[in-house]
Amino acid sequence: MATPSPDTLFGLTLHGRYVLGQRVRSGPSGTVHTAHDLTVDHLVMVTVMHPESVADPGLVHAFDSRVQTLESVTHPGLARTLGHGRDGDHVYAVTEYERGESLASVLTDGDAALRYSPGTALTIVADVLAALDALHQAGIVHGGIEADHVLLDDEGRVTVTGLPLIADAAAGGEPDTSEDVHAVGRLLHTLITGVGTVPDEGPLRPSAAVDGVPSDVDMLVANATDPTPRYRPRDAAKYLTMVEQVTRSLPRVDGDGDPADTRPIPVVGAQTQDRTQARPRVGAASALTSAFRSGRAAGPASGRAPGRGSDGTPPWRRVPVLVSAAALAVVLLSVVGWAALAPDDTVEVPDVTGSAPAEAESVLRGLGVDLVVRRDEAYDDDVESGAVAATEPAAGTEVETGDQVTLVVSIGARSVEVPDVAGGTESEARTVLREAGFTDIEVVQEHSAEEAPGTVLSTKPAAGEQGDREEPVVVSVSEGVVAPSLIGTDQADAVALLDDAGLAAQIVEAPHDDVVVGEVFGQDPEPGSILPEDANVSITVSTGPEEPEVEESATEDDEEDRDTDRDENTDEERDRDRDDDDDDRDGGRGDAGASCSGEAWHPNTQYDTGDRVHYQGREYEARWWVEGAHHRPGDGGDWGPWADLGPC
Incomplete structure (x- = not known):
């Protein structure tokens, strides 16, 4: 599809609000630009449909439908969709500004290809899958996950980008979540090996390129990259469960590194330097000058020079260039003009504690001076989650045009009661604990003569006690036999492995276009599952390519x-x-x-x-x-x- 030239939309203002800056990328949906939201003085991303797509009412309808669905999807690993509209011949969507460096960039250091330890790679992929799970639950398939579409920011957070806004469903097709699983499997292979893949490759095994890759990790990649969709994990949630199981089974080592690695790993030994955030009282023009200084997006000063520091700081912690010098000039000139016309009034910050953030912003913007309103989050024992807990500067402080006021939004109390999850399954316990606010969950096995294998016995802290949401919750699960990984073995070896583990094999035969006759390409329960002794494990063995169907008379x-x-x-x-x-x-x-x-x-x-x-x-x-x-x-x-x- 033809795309507009780089200068066609640069500097364009949509609906008198969004000033388009540098083009970031182009795809089937349109061109994606950095932009300045003049109304709220924020950086955003704007996707503008290609002109030839706008001429097709069906594509415009598909674009609008997809954006409306995305506006209801909220996940920390996805840039939030803020709105959409049409200004003349331009149909567009607005999302949060994408901060961070792409994995494709992180994995390249000059001519050297970098890779991650299996443990670190699984951590990144788990975050990607969690974001995709939010999309899959909304009926959306990304369809194009690549290293270029995964960003790592200065805090190590993972953001999934590049989501097409003209979905395949516009052509009458049903979304296939296994395609996203296949792409994540290829991404996991690249993270571990540093070697790129092509879409039709598979099944892939990292151990073919890197020595010492655990067999369970090999299995994870091979399952997801199976060429036949019905043999892959069906969606992101299913694959995420498998990734978490394998992550728990990896041996623990000191630090983040893996002793088997021999090539550079950008995150090993990375230490985040202390950062301080100044809160000066500045006018609107100087605030944006600071935001764009050295071509970088606004944010806390890190005190680090570009490139990897001597302390091992990884390249992902560099903040990307936002716009070119020309874009900077367009934005600065408009802001300087507003600053000259703004009234020189001084007002006091009102007390908005307990109100919703949107209501608090409305109050601040109604004071008659142009304030830069931003949001932050913090624990608070007295203010319910989602409400404003405080402002910086505090209520009663005098501010003037161009000053910044930060709304500190409560994320609830740091210490909360640990729910009772004993007697349930490990999966159920994880769900309940996450809903209670605990994100760091560790699972250990304990012997139990009374409970079936896989049953939750207790937690530490115990149920009913106060738990620190920044600390791990240890879940004790009744031990049993751990199902071995059988994918890729032949039938006889798989049966022998199960027999050695005290488990029974149930053989299921099925055709497979790419797996040789007699090789195992599926098992149930999954590898790493905790089972009672003598439990049955179903293994699916290939009978070779599927025979063509016989036509009816x-x-x-x-x-x-x-x-x-x-x-x-x-x-x-x-x-x-x-x-x-x-x-x-x-x-x-x-x-x-x-x-x-x-x-x-x-x-x-x-x-x-x-x-x-x-x-x-x-x-x-x-x-x-x-x-x-x-x-x-x-x-x-x-x-x-x-x-x-x-x-x-």
Whole structure:
């Protein structure tokens, strides 16, 4: 698809609010730009549809639908979708500003390819999968996860970007979450090996490129990169469970590194330097000058020079360049103009404690001076989660035009009661603890003569005690037999491994286009599962490529065709009868004795742009691709897929 030249949209202002800066990337959805939101004085990202896409009403509808869905999806690993609109010929969507450095950039240091230890790679991939899980629950498939679309910011947070805003569903297809799993499996392979992959490769095994990769990690990558979708984990949630299980099984070592690694790993030994954040009282112009200084986005000063520091600071901690010097000039000139016209009033910061952040922002912006309002989060024992706990500067402090006021939003008390999860499964315990605010959960096994393997016995801190949300909660689970990893072994070896572990094998045979006959390509329960002794483990063994289906006899096919023709003729006769009745009711409107020519609308037919049909005495033309069962002519009025051409 053709894309606009780099200078076409640079400096454009949409709806008098969003000043477009440098183009960051281009894709099927459109071009993505950094932008300055003049209303709230924030940096944002704006995706502008390609002009040829705007000319297609179906694509515009798909774009709007996708953005509306994304506006309801909230996850720390996704840039929040803030809104969308149309300004003349430009259809656009606005998201939060993307901070950080892409994994593709982090993994390249000059001519040297870098890689991560398996433990660190699994940690990154788990965060990616958690973000994708939020999308999958909303019925959205990313469809293009690559190292370029995963950002690591200065605090090590992972953000997934590059989500297409024109979904495959616009063409009538159903989303396939296993495609995202396949892409994450390829990403995991690259993180561990430093070697890129191509979409059709698989199954991949990192051990083929790097010595010492644990077999369970090899299994994770091979399962996700299986060429046949039905043999992969079905979605991000399923794969995330497998990743967490394997992560727990890895041996613990001092520090972040893996002793088996021999090539540079950008995160080993990385120490975050102390940072201080100054809070000067500055005007709007000087605030943005500071924000864009040295081409960097606004944020706490780190005191570090570009590049990896002598203390091992990883390259992901560098903040990316926001805009070019020309973009800087456009924004600064507009801000300086506002500063000159702004009133020189001084007001006191009001007390907005306990109110919702949006309400507090509205109060601050209604003071009659241009304040830079930002948000931060902090624990608070007295203010409920999601409400404003304090302001910086505090209530009663005098501020003037251009000053910054930070709304400190409560994330609840730091110490909360540990819920009782004993008697449930490990998965159920994780869910309940996360809902209570605990994010660091460790699982250990203990012997129990009373409880079945995999049953939660207790927690530390114990149920009912106060737990620090910054500290781990240790979940004790009844020990049992850990299911070994059998993927990639032949049937005889898999049966022997299960027998050695005290487990029984159940053989299931199935065809597979890429796995040799007799090799195991699936197992249930998954590797790492805790099972009682003598439990059954189902292993799926390849019987080779699937045999082509045998066609039914010609006699049966002919009979079915005749039945179908009779059904279609009956439907068309019903439509003609209804049309004749409608014409009678119309009292002869139109040409006397005339009938509707062409094809009658049918609910089981798919229509392309420009196709004409008649329905209930009127003629219609399809504005875009439409499936009859979903859109009846006349539905939707001027905004529907059918244009009413009048009576016939």
